Amino acid sequence: MELAMASAIGILTAAGVYLLLRARSFDVILGLTLLSYATNLLIFSSGRVVFGRPPVLRDGIPADLAHHTDPLPQALVLTAIVIAFAMTAVIIVLAIRSRADNHNDHVDGSLAEAEFQRREQLRHAQAREAAHAAELVAGNEAAAATGTPPARDGESRA
Amino acid sequence: MMAHLPLLPILVPLLAAALALVFEHRRFGMAPQRIVAWSSMAMLLVVAWLLAREAGSGRIAVYLLGDWPARLGIALMVDRLSALMLVVAALLGSACLLHACAGWDRRAPHFHAFFQFQMMGLNGAFLTGDVFNLFVFFEVLLIASYGLMLSGGRGERLRAGLHYVAFNIAASTLFLVALGLLYGQLGTLNMAELAVRVAGVPAQDRALVQATGGLLLVVFCAKAALLPMYLWLPDTYTHAPAAVAALFSVMTKVGLYAVLRVGTLVFGLGGPLSGFAWPALLVLGGITLALAALGVLAARRLRSLAAYLMLGSAATLFLAFALDSAGTIGGGLYYLAHSSFAGAAMFLLADLVRRRRGAASDRKDLVAALPDARVPGALYLVAAISLAGLPPLSGFIGKLAILEQVPAGPHTFWVWLLVLGSSFMMLVGLARAGTRLFWRQEPWPDASEAQRAQYVPAAQVPPAPSRPLETAATVLLLGYGLAMVLAAAPLLAYTRATGTQLLAPEAYVEQVRATAPRSRTP
Numbered sequence: 001m002e003l004a005m006a007s008a009i010g011i012l013t014a015a016g017v018y019l020l021l022r023a024r025s026f027d028v029i030l031g032l033t034l035l036s037y038a039t040n041l042l043i044f045s046s047g048r049v050v051f052g053r054p055p056v057l058r059d060g061i062p063a064d065l066a067h068h069t070d071p072l073p074q075a076l077v078l079t080a081i082v083i084a085f086a087m088t089a090v091i092i093v094l095a096i097r098s099r100a101d102n103h104n105d106h107v108d109g110s111l112a113e114a115e116f117q118r119r120e121q122l123r124h125a126q127a128r129e130a131a132h133a134a135e136l137v138a139g140n141e142a143a144a145a146t147g148t149p150p151a152r153d154g155e156s157r158a
Numbered sequence: 159m160m161a162h163l164p165l166l167p168i169l170v171p172l173l174a175a176a177l178a179l180v181f182e183h184r185r186f187g188m189a190p191q192r193i194v195a196w197s198s199m200a201m202l203l204v205v206a207w208l209l210a211r212e213a214g215s216g217r218i219a220v221y222l223l224g225d226w227p228a229r230l231g232i233a234l235m236v237d238r239l240s241a242l243m244l245v246v247a248a249l250l251g252s253a254c255l256l257h258a259c260a261g262w263d264r265r266a267p268h269f270h271a272f273f274q275f276q277m278m279g280l281n282g283a284f285l286t287g288d289v290f291n292l293f294v295f296f297e298v299l300l301i302a303s304y305g306l307m308l309s310g311g312r313g314e315r316l317r318a319g320l321h322y323v324a325f326n327i328a329a330s331t332l333f334l335v336a337l338g339l340l341y342g343q344l345g346t347l348n349m350a351e352l353a354v355r356v357a358g359v360p361a362q363d364r365a366l367v368q369a370t371g372g373l374l375l376v377v378f379c380a381k382a383a384l385l386p387m388y389l390w391l392p393d394t395y396t397h398a399p400a401a402v403a404a405l406f407s408v409m410t411k412v413g414l415y416a417v418l419r420v421g422t423l424v425f426g427l428g429g430p431l432s433g434f435a436w437p438a439l440l441v442l443g444g445i446t447l448a449l450a451a452l453g454v455l456a457a458r459r460l461r462s463l464a465a466y467l468m469l470g471s472a473a474t475l476f477l478a479f480a481l482d483s484a485g486t487i488g489g490g491l492y493y494l495a496h497s498s499f500a501g502a503a504m505f506l507l508a509d510l511v512r513r514r515r516g517a518a519s520d521r522k523d524l525v526a527a528l529p530d531a532r533v534p535g536a537l538y539l540v541a542a543i544s545l546a547g548l549p550p551l552s553g554f555i556g557k558l559a560i561l562e563q564v565p566a567g568p569h570t571f572w573v574w575l576l577v578l579g580s581s582f583m584m585l586v587g588l589a590r591a592g593t594r595l596f597w598r599q600e601p602w603p604d605a606s607e608a609q610r611a612q613y614v615p616a617a618q619v620p621p622a623p624s625r626p627l628e629t630a631a632t633v634l635l636l637g638y639g640l641a642m643v644l645a646a647a648p649l650l651a652y653t654r655a656t657g658t659q660l661l662a663p664e665a666y667v668e669q670v671r672a673t674a675p676r677s678r679t680p
Contacts, residue, residue: 020328025320032327039334046342073341076290080334083297087327090304094323098316107324109317 005045012038023116025095025105029088036084040077047073163212164221164234166205167244167281174198175274183264191270192259198274199252202281206244213241214652216659218666220287220673227678228348228670233287237666238656239491243284243415246495249638250408250502251277257506257631258401266310266399275302276405283412287670288348289340289374289424292416293333296381300326303409306402307394318397325390329380336373343367349423350670353663357429368431374420375435382413383472384439385446392453395465400509400628403461404502404635410472411494418479418487422660427667436480440569443476444576451580454587460511460520463591464504467545470580471497477573478560484661485563488654493556495649496642500544500553503635507541510534510628511595516619518612522594525601525609527616533629535596540636542592546585552639555646557581559653 012034019031047070055071057063099105106113174194181190212219213236221234255273263269279299286292308319341347343366344355359367380387391410395403417439425431450473453466471493478490511534512519518526528534544551557577564573601610642649659665 020324028324032324032331035328035331039331039338042335043338043341046338048342073338076337076341079290079294083294083330084327086301087297087323087330090301091320091323091327094304094308094316094320098320101313101316107317107320109314 001049001051005041005049009038009041009045012041023106023108023112025098025107028107029091029095032091033084033088036080036088040080040084043073043077043080045073047071160208162221163205163209164219164236164285165223167202167209167285168234168278170198170201170205171274171278171281175271175278178270178274179268183267188264191263195255195259195270195273198277199248199255202244202248202277203252206241206248209236210241210245212236213238214655216655218659218669220669222673222675225675225678227675228287228673229346229351232291233348233670233673234285235287235666235670236285238652238659239415239418240284242491242495242653242656243411244281246411246498247277247280247284247408250498250635251280251405253499253502253506253631253634253638254401254405256634257404257628260625260627260631262310262399262401266306268305268309272302272305272309273405275299276306278302280408280412284415287350289352289420290337290347293330293337296333296412297330299409299412300330303402303406306405307398310399311397315397318393322390322394325380329377332373332380333377336370336377339366339370339373343370348670349419350667352424353427353667356424356431357427359429359431364430368434371420371425371431372435375417375439378413378416378420379439379442380413382410382417382476383446383469384476385442385449388446388449388469391469392457392462392465395468395505396459396462400506401631403464403505407468407498407501407505410468411475411498414472414475414479414494417476418660421479421482422487423663423666426661426663433482436482439476440480443473443480444572447473447477447576447580451583451587454584455590457587457591458521458523460508460522460591460595461505463522463587464501464508467504467584468497468501470584471501471545474557474560474577474580477577481564481569481573482661483563483565484654484657486560486565486657487660488650488657489556489559489561489563491653491656492559492642492646492650493553496544496552496556496639499635499638499642500541503537503541503632503639504545506628506632506635507534507538510537510632514619515595516614518614520595522591524612524614525594525598525605526614527599527619528596529616529619529621531596531599535592537629537632537636538592538596540639542585542588544636544639546588547581548585550643552642552646555643555650559650 016031016035016038019027019034022028050069053067053069055069055074061067095105102110104110104113106116177194178191181194183191219236220228222228223232223234258269276299279295279302282295283292283299286295304319304323307322308316311319337347343363344352346352346355356367383391395406398406421433421435425433425435447470450466450470454463454470457463457466475490475494478486478493508520511528514528514530515526518524544553547553547557561574561577564570601613
């Protein structure tokens with residue numbers, strides 16, 4: 001159980017940090033949410049992982065920690081959940097508003113977005129060119145094999 | 159009634175915020191909201207003053223919420239440091255409220271409610287005696303600050319706001335991680351109890367407790383804008399509306415307060431972990447100070463210049479606190495009050511200048527006419543002298559009080575060099591900004607073509623609406639500085655006594671443990 005808990009916290013944290021460092025506000029928000037889940041589990045487990053014991057006093061059960069689970073981390077985690085939930089709502093509204101105002105959801109604003117678009121276009125153009133060249137080579141080889149002239153650019157893409 | 163006094167700084171703004179939400183300005187107009195806000199602020203000032211007088215006698219007051227003993231319930235603590243911070247927050251808050259009442263509160267919906275929540279969060283963070291409630295009040299003041307910063311804003315401000323919110327949520331997550339680990343290892347979150355258990359931590363757990371403490375300090379340093387984590391500050395403060403940026407000048411001080419409290423109390427009660435973080439904070443504070451001075455020289459807007467000055471004052475305070483002696487902490491606390499007021503005044507001034515220069519805004523690389531420059535010019539002179547630390551104003555006294563108390567040792571030379579060198583660079587930066595904004599109101603003979611093309615003549619500057627309240631708020635803030643000079647002796651006596659009290663945390667722990675519930679027997 002400890003192993004499962006610990007790896008859950010670890011994996012959630014790793015995924016959260018990865019997403020937090022990405023360039024789109026949606027990813028960042030998702031990362032923050034995952035991080036808050038990891039934190040909630042961590043606080044919860046700081047009262048030690050125990051099975052089948054109540055957090056509140058009951059008649060007939062001795063009032064000590066051997067027969068109960070620590071109630072304080074559960075209260076703390078409740079507070080933490082509420083706050084994280086509210087903050088997620090706030091930041092989502094903020095991200096939507098920022099996207100509407102600045103016409104993009106890049107976390108560094110329109111200049112970074114323009115740079116990103118430029119690079120993407122360059123990358124796409126290069127990929128298209130490479131694919132085109134590969135097609136021409138393949139077409140020439142096919143033509144050499146069957147004796148027909150190679151297909152023109154537009155037809156091969158269609 | 160007097161026994162319940164420590165609760166009022168939290169309760170009064172909470173009720174006022176609720177009332178401000180009820181008296182919605184679209185239905186009732188601005189007047190009821192303003193009356194609510196000002197009555198709350200007046201009560202806060204009175205309560206803070208009473209608490210400071212009480213704490214000034216050296217007594218540490220413990221208020222048990224719900225009459226539960228401190229180890230089970232929540233305790234509020236008032237010692238000299240808390241009372242001082244309460245007074246600073248209330249004084250700064252009134253000036254910011256005055257500035258906002260000139261018109262910003264009409265443009266930003268629910269300004270008064272957010273403002274009161276912010277005061278509640280600040281006061282709560284200064285008063286609380288356990289770390290988890292420190293987190294809760296941090297959240298209260300942060301959520302209010304998101305509202306204050308973003309309400310009524312659009313465009314670039316929203317992007318800066320997104321950074322600010324995301325950064326702070328990440329920092330709060332780290333705070334929670336630290337709290338979870340702390341509770342898992344030590345089994346309590348009350349600061350006084352933590353101090354006792356940290357002092358007696360067994361050798362095999364020491365590294366883990368130290369790592370947890372370090373994590374906690376990282377969070378506070380992120381709020382206080384220490385070296386690797388200060389990048390959020392200039393952008394946020396530059397884009398915040400003037401009254402809000404001025405109020406935010408106490409937000410970095412909340413981080414500093416938390417560092418000081420945790421450093422002197424939780425990790426200050428002896429034992430091998432005592433004061434483990436101070437050497438690292440000293441070095442980082444020094445580098446931050448140097449970078450802040452460079453930022454002041456490089457800033458292109460008056461507002462970002464003010465933001466870097468704010469960063470510089472936080473870094474100076476890190477130096478003062480990290481030296482861990484009663485004298486430097488005492489001098490540092492005087493400097494803390496001074497830098498909150500003078501830094502806030504600089505933000506308000508930047509707004510005054512910005513509105514008089516039309517399209518040129520507060521950019522100092524553009525030449526623009528500045529109609530009616532006499533009042534802002536004179537105020538800028540006072541603020542700049544005060545912030546650069548020249549005699550006879552409060553900045554000089556604050557820096558002097560820190561420097562003369564630096565304990566002799568290998569650090570002495572470097573601390574003096576950094577504080578004086580950065581003061582000089584800030585002086586140059588402030589003088590350059592002043593000459594550019596106030597004296598160069600038309601293109602000078604050797605100006606380049608581009609500068610001539612961008613010149614904004616007086617005819618193109620729309621007449622700034624005359625808002626005497628805004629000028630009055632700036633004058634009030636600078637007046638606090640003057641009052642601090644006139645009352646320097648009693649103030650320094652108080653802050654030095656605070657330093658002594660902080661470095662003897664045994665009394666604090668004793669007081670928490672000795673305070674028993676009145677009517678409850680748990």
